[in-house]
Amino acid sequence: MSNTENKQVKIVAAIKDGTVIDRIPSDKLFKVASILHIEELSDQVTVGNNLESQELGTKGIIKVSDKFFNSKDINKIALIAPNAKLNVIKDYVVVEKKTLHLPSILEDIVKCGNPNCITNHEPMMTRFHVEDNKTLTLRCHYCERVMSGDDVKIL
Amino acid sequence: MQKSLVSITDYSKEEMLRILDYAAEFEKNPNQHILDGKVVATLFFEPSTRTRLSFETAVNRLGGRIIGFSDAATSSSSKGETLKDTIKMVSNYADLIVMRHPLEGAARYASEVAKVPVINAGDGSNQHPTQTLLDLYSIRKTQGRLNNLNIFMVGDLKYGRTVHSLLMAMAHFQPTYHFIAPEELKIPAEYKQFCDEQGIPYIEHKELNENINDADILYMTRVQRERFTDLMEYEKVKNVYTLKSKMLENTRDNMRILHPLPRVTEIDYDVDDSEKAYYFDQALNGLYARQAVISYSLGLL
């Protein structure tokens, strides 16, 4: 991390324990915040956006105190901001750096974009096969439709 | 071993060929006792008399018994029961479930919750694998082989699930595809990409004319009015994509015309008298293909 970027991170207050999601593209920040249901959390949350980033131009960052996300939530982030970095903080120290990666099967994470799909009519889990990681091409396990990440809604 | 058939890709090339061989046996001897003591449920959540009669005849000729319903109004789903609960209940009674459902993916889900194998008799616009197997059977029977054929697909290549499944299944047999469709109903890019990946040559045509002279199989599909936003365009297309008997003059002797039926206007009635018209025999082949799939699904072959 460059020096300026380091300072930028510090502009958004450091946390004692919790999770920092960094390097979120600026235009994806609020989408990430929304899929993680940040607005419903009672934990202390700091959100920064349009911060300078050498890599991205500008970036967003989310810090949540005393909150550690499970892998299902982390997979959801990978769908929107695959290059975001997730750091777990304990006593002001990064104890774990998690790189996001999309699993080959998404279970109950996204909603099928096909209105005639059984998953939109039965109380059941959705299931998608990730056909292409880079283009974010998904195939519904049930209706077999191939769709892009933009065609699906995150649950 | 018992095995569901939901999508044609559930079968390997070897399994498809086995099914065709069994179907040929059933054609020679349609009446068997393979299903003695077995109960088959035919669950038609949407009506399809043609498909239901074909499956039920297959079960009857194999000596099995049938329970079920022929449309959703008489099923418990009309009372708001979930598909899961209906399937759980039926799989207590039946040894095999044959189902047709208006929603895509219904058969896959049913196969996951049922204790018995499930055969998909059509799930919305998604899959209808026994149609594909009877198409393969018809092709092999009329051509004597499946390899290296010129397969022409005509009409609605965009929404037609039968052509999509046939395209996937025939890919095992080094075909050359010709796609004849109006602009609105062109074969989707993902299928052309599939052909490219498989190294299958294909040619796209806009018109139905003498370009069919090289065909071994002419696979016609229904062009449905509701697919068009512009009805004038539909009227134009309807006439241009109608097969007429004089178009057959210079076609190959071995060429056969297939159609999943029912037809609307895409094949003139005067074509019916041609020896190249195979669509009614094709429908009968469905009986043998379904006898084979039913027996195979139950692990009885």
Ligand SMILES: [Zn+2]
């Ligand atoms: Zn679906």
